[in-house]
Amino acid sequence: MFIVELLKAIGDRKSIRAFKSNKIPKKALLDILRIASRAPSGLNCQPWEFFIVRGKVLEQLKRACLSAHRSGEPKTPDIQVYRMKGIVPKFDGIFNQRRVALGKQIFSILGISKEDKEGQAKWVENMVRFYDAPAALIIAVDRSLRDEWPLLDIGLVSENILLAAQEYGFGTCIMRAIVDYPLLVRKIVGIPESKRIIVGIAIGYADTTHPINSLRTERENVQKIVTFVE
Ligand SMILES: Cc1cc2nc3c(=O)[nH]c(=O)nc-3n(C[C@H](O)[C@H](O)[C@H](O)COP(=O)(O)O)c2cc1C
Numbered sequence: 001m002f003i004v005e006l007l008k009a010i011g012d013r014k015s016i017r018a019f020k021s022n023k024i025p026k027k028a029l030l031d032i033l034r035i036a037s038r039a040p041s042g043l044n045c046q047p048w049e050f051f052i053v054r055g056k057v058l059e060q061l062k063r064a065c066l067s068a069h070r071s072g073e074p075k076t077p078d079i080q081v082y083r084m085k086g087i088v089p090k091f092d093g094i095f096n097q098r099r100v101a102l103g104k105q106i107f108s109i110l111g112i113s114k115e116d117k118e119g120q121a122k123w124v125e126n127m128v129r130f131y132d133a134p135a136a137l138i139i140a141v142d143r144s145l146r147d148e149w150p151l152l153d154i155g156l157v158s159e160n161i162l163l164a165a166q167e168y169g170f171g172t173c174i175m176r177a178i179v180d181y182p183l184l185v186r187k188i189v190g191i192p193e194s195k196r197i198i199v200g201i202a203i204g205y206a207d208t209t210h211p212i213n214s215l216r217t218e219r220e221n222v223q224k225i226v227t228f229v230e
Contacts, residue, residue, distance in 0.1 A: 009163055014217065016171025016202075017126075018210030019133045023054070024203065028168050029135065036160035041153035047145050048157045051138040051189050058136055062129045064184045065177075069128045075180040078196045079151065102217060109211050127177045133202035136178050137161070138185065140195040154198050161201060171206030171213070174199060 033050055041047060053061055075081075091099075112119035130136050139158065141150050162172045178200025179185060185197055206213055 009166060013162055013166055014215065015173040016204075016206045017131045017173055017212045017215070018207040019131060019171065019202070019204035020207050021132070021134060022205050023134050024170060024205070028170075029137075029203075032161060032164040032168055032170075036157055036164050039153065039157040039160045041156070042149055045145070045150070045153070047141045047150035047153050049140045049142070049195060051140065051191060053136045053138065053189055054134065057188060058130075058134075061136070061185065061188045062132075064188060065128050065130075065181055066125060068181045068184060069125065073181065076182060077176065077179055078182050079198055081176060098218070105215060105217065106212065109215055127175075128180075130175060130178055130200070130202045131173060133173070133204040135203045137201040137203055138178060138189065138191070139198050139200070140191055141198055143194050143196050146196075151198065158199060158201065165203055169205070170203050173202045175202055176200075178202065 029052055037046065037048065106123070107113070107120065110119070110123060112123060126132070139154055141154065158174055162174060165172045176199065179197045182197045185191060186193065191197060
């Protein structure tokens with residue numbers, strides 16, 4: 001791959017939130033994970049473990065998450081997450097502004113107004129069903145690696161997965177919503193207690209006719225976030 005293609009791939013990647021129902025071949029998923037796991041990791045410990053959930057088990061997981069969401073069950077992800085009451089109290093200023101901007105962009109594309117609480121709730125339910133992607137990839141880390149450090153490695157392998165999947169013609173959305181109810185995920189997918197569930201990735205063929213997939217999110221001007229020191 002020429003460098004210009006790599007830069008284009010990085011620049012083009014974006015989250016996909018509507019999928020076709022077509023299955024993804026197992027071989028393609030394995031190829032993506034094989035190449036993605038060339039990611040660097042501290043001490044080359046390669047802390048990532050992948051669970052690919054498809055078919056009936058995925059349906060069961062989606063149903064269980066939706067039912068937990070509808071009954072207001074508390075979300076108890078295995079890793080600390082922004083904006084969870086009592087966990088990380090400080091999420092305001094520019095960070096909150098960006099979050100709000102994202103929400104506005106999404107609801108504007110979908111034609112859901114500020115007052116349309118039902119429309120918003122429906123969209124959130126769609127997210128809780130992992131946007132009906134035909135596969136959900138879950139990344140876990142052994143609990144013996146209990147510090148924050150392996151999370152950096154998971155970030156690196158995750159972006160590799162998103163980019164490799166794109167090269168294979170698949171759309172992806174990295175998602176906290178897949179791992180918000182780890183007790184359910186553990187039980188239904190069969191992930192042992194000895195593994196920390198870190199993040200999920202919805203993956204499938206993008207439904208290019210769905211307006212949400214036209215979303216192109218904003219980025220801060222790089223000049224504002226860089227300090228040269230010489
Ligand atoms: C750790 C992490 C968790 C995320 N969880 C969700 C999620 O639960 N639902 C969702 O729709 N998008 C989720 N996203 C996607 C972000 O909203 C998205 O990456 C961001 O808005 C930038 O847009 P882009 O990916 O299209 O460039 C998550 C992204 C990351 C990195």
